Amino acid sequence: MKANDIQELKRQALDEAAAAPTADALEAVRVKYLGRKGLLPDIMTGLKDMDPAERPLAGRYANELKQELGDTLAVRREAIEAAGRAAHRAPFDGTLPGNWRACGSRHPVSQVIEEAVRIFHGLGFTVADGPDLETEWHNFDALNTPADHPSRDVQDTFWLNDKTLLRTQTSPVQIRVMEGRRPPVRIIAPGRCYRRDTTDATHSANFHQIEGLYVDRQVSMADLKGDITHFAREMMGADVKVRFRPHFFPFTEPSVEYDFSCHMCKGAGCRVCKQSGWIEISGAGMVNPRVFANVGYEPEAFTGYAFGMGVERIAMIKFGIEDIRLLYENDVRFLEQFS
Numbered sequence: 030m031k032a033n034d035i036q037e038l039k040r041q042a043l044d045e046a047a048a049a050p051t052a053d054a055l056e057a058v059r060v061k062y063l064g065r066k067g068l069l070p071d072i073m074t075g076l077k078d079m080d081p082a083e084r085p086l087a088g089r090y091a092n093e094l095k096q097e098l099g100d101t102l103a104v105r106r107e108a109i110e111a112a113g114r115a116a117h118r119a120p121f122d123g124t125l126p127g128n129w130r131a132c133g134s135r136h137p138v139s140q141v142i143e144e145a146v147r148i149f150h151g152l153g154f155t156v157a158d159g160p161d162l163e164t165e166w167h168n169f170d171a172l173n174t175p176a177d178h179p180s181r182d183v184q185d186t187f188w189l190n191d192k193t194l195l196r197t198q199t200s201p202v203q204i205r206v207m208e209g210r211r212p213p214v215r216i217i218a219p220g221r222c223y224r225r226d227t228t229d230a231t232h233s234a235n236f237h238q239i240e241g242l243y244v245d246r247q248v249s250m251a252d253l254k255g256d257i258t259h260f261a262r263e264m265m266g267a268d269v270k271v272r273f274r275p276h277f278f279p280f281t282e283p284s285v286e287y288d289f290s291c292h293m294c295k296g297a298g299c300r301v302c303k304q305s306g307w308i309e310i311s312g313a314g315m316v317n318p319r320v321f322a323n324v325g326y327e328p329e330a331f332t333g334y335a336f337g338m339g340v341e342r343i344a345m346i347k348f349g350i351e352d353i354r355l356l357y358e359n360d361v362r363f364l365e366q367f368s
């Protein structure tokens with residue numbers, strides 16, 4: 030045998046491997062050349078009887094044969110298997126039912142927030158943001174809340190340490206915004222709030238508010254009433270009624286609480302509004318000059334209004350939800366009704 034014969038054999042082997050139509054045929058090629066009684070082991074044994082001058086070259090060719098045939102066999106095996114998989118794929122059946130994909134929907138709380146952002150955007154408000162973990166300064170002191178005010182009590186506030194707490198209201202965002210920029214200011218701030226409330230049908234230790242703040246040179250209580258009423262009509266429908274009742278907050282003076290007429294019973298009385306025909310939304314008022322002083326705004330030069338809104342309360346009357354807890358259970362059967 031000559032070195033060139035080995036080259037010729039290699040060419041033949043590679044052709045056979047590349048043309049093998051089935052896995053069995055391919056295996057036969059492998060056995061024929063590389064098997065224990067195959068042609069290659071024969072060649073290897075024959076090397077020692079060869080002309081010493083040709084032996085190194087013949088050895089190299091033999092190794093190349095082994096290597097390249099191995100590669101070609103692997104490539105061909107993969108191709109045969111892929112073709113087999115394709116052939117076994119079930120033919121398309123247009124009558125089978127489609128795959129059902131569980132598709133989520135916007136949570137009612139998110140829907141109310143998004144709608145409120147849209148409505149206030151139309152009045153020139155932008156969205157501001159603050160942290161859930163607040164300082165005592167932002168949540169209480171700067172908002173003119175006296176040191177002995179009951180809302181600071183451990184019974185109402187989740188304190189993390191002496192100075193840090195989970196915000197009990199979105200009002201601290203008012204402070205953060207005013208500390209950071211000069212009037213005019215017109216922002217709303219939706220976000221989570223936390224209070225040590227015992228959970229029942231209308232209370233939750235974790236709820237959402239939307240804060241509003243408008244500061245400029247001539248802002249009046251009439252602006253506050255007009256804007257909240259406009260909001261209520263956009264959110265609930267043109268026939269909603271809004272009522273303002275005198276109240277007290279340390280950070281507004283004068284202060285009000287305000288209610289929307291119940292969207293479910295149109296004021297007649299139902300379970301959602303607890304038969305009163307009204308739902309308390311939250312508080313509002315004219316920014317207390319002491320708050321302006323705390324953030325470095327000149328109290329003689331500026332006036333402003335601020336309001337809070339209970340998002341869950343709005344969602345409850347808007348969608349007729351009788352129990353606030355339904356909003357947190359994440360039962361899909363409940364949530365998919367709002368998609």
Ligand code: PHE
Nearest residue numbers: 198200278312313335336337
């Ligand atoms: N922060 C008050 C509350 O949570 C609501 C409020 C906001 C009142 C802004 C007045 C002005 O009850």
